[in-house]
Amino acid sequence: MFLQNRLVLSACLLTLSLGLEASPAHSYDFGQPAAATKATRSVEVVMGDMSFTSRAIDIKAGETVRFVLVNKGQLLHEFNLGDAAMHARHQQEMLQMQQSGMLMPTGMKAMDHGSMATMDHSSKGHGMKHDDPNSVLVEPGKTAELTWTFTKATNLEFACNIPGHYQAGMVGKLTVSQ
Numbered sequence: 001m002f003l004q005n006r007l008v009l010s011a012c013l014l015t016l017s018l019g020l021e022a023s024p025a026h027s028y029d030f031g032q033p034a035a036a037t038k039a040t041r042s043v044e045v046v047m048g049d050m051s052f053t054s055r056a057i058d059i060k061a062g063e064t065v066r067f068v069l070v071n072k073g074q075l076l077h078e079f080n081l082g083d084a085a086m087h088a089r090h091q092q093e094m095l096q097m098q099q100s101g102m103l104m105p106t107g108m109k110a111m112d113h114g115s116m117a118t119m120d121h122s123s124k125g126h127g128m129k130h131d132d133p134n135s136v137l138v139e140p141g142k143t144a145e146l147t148w149t150f151t152k153a154t155n156l157e158f159a160c161n162i163p164g165h166y167q168a169g170m171v172g173k174l175t176v177s178q
């Protein structure tokens with residue numbers, strides 16, 4: 001467990017130092033976020049407690065897809081685009097957020113400037129922000145959107161990486177074909 005924390009921490013510090021030197025945030029080899037107005041297609045995905053209504057989504061490379069995410073469950077859920085390895089890494093990050101008390105069953109704990117400052121100065125605080133462009137959190141009863149341009153043929157997954165949810169079935173195949 002200590003080793004795991006150290007690995008997560010060094011990954012965060014690495015991201016932080018790279019972020020200061022180069023462009024903001026990270027890039028993705030399968031595409032990038034886009035404005036909803038650029039979408040060529042809309043796909044609705046309904047989330048329940050531990051399921052997505054869609055088991056598989058097929059996309060053509062070059063398409064810009066606006067995902068409309070409807071959470072009909074009682075719990076907070078995530079819609080995240082990535083491959084299995086990316087989801088596994090993100091599940092570790094979300095576990096840290098859950099252990100720190102930031103990730104609650106029905107939402108993210110709102111943090112005022114005071115608690116933000118405390119977190120920034122503690123060694124565990126680095127990277128504790130849920131702001132990945134390939135992911136959106138949807139509170140129970142709410143609808144959220146994510147628009148993404150898929151640039152190449154690849155096999156991805158859409159998943160909820162809140163601890164335990166992926167394993168309980170919140171994952172589907174997202175196939176981008178040429």
Ligand SMILES: [Cu+2]
Binds near residue numbers: 076077162166
């Ligand atoms: Cu979930």
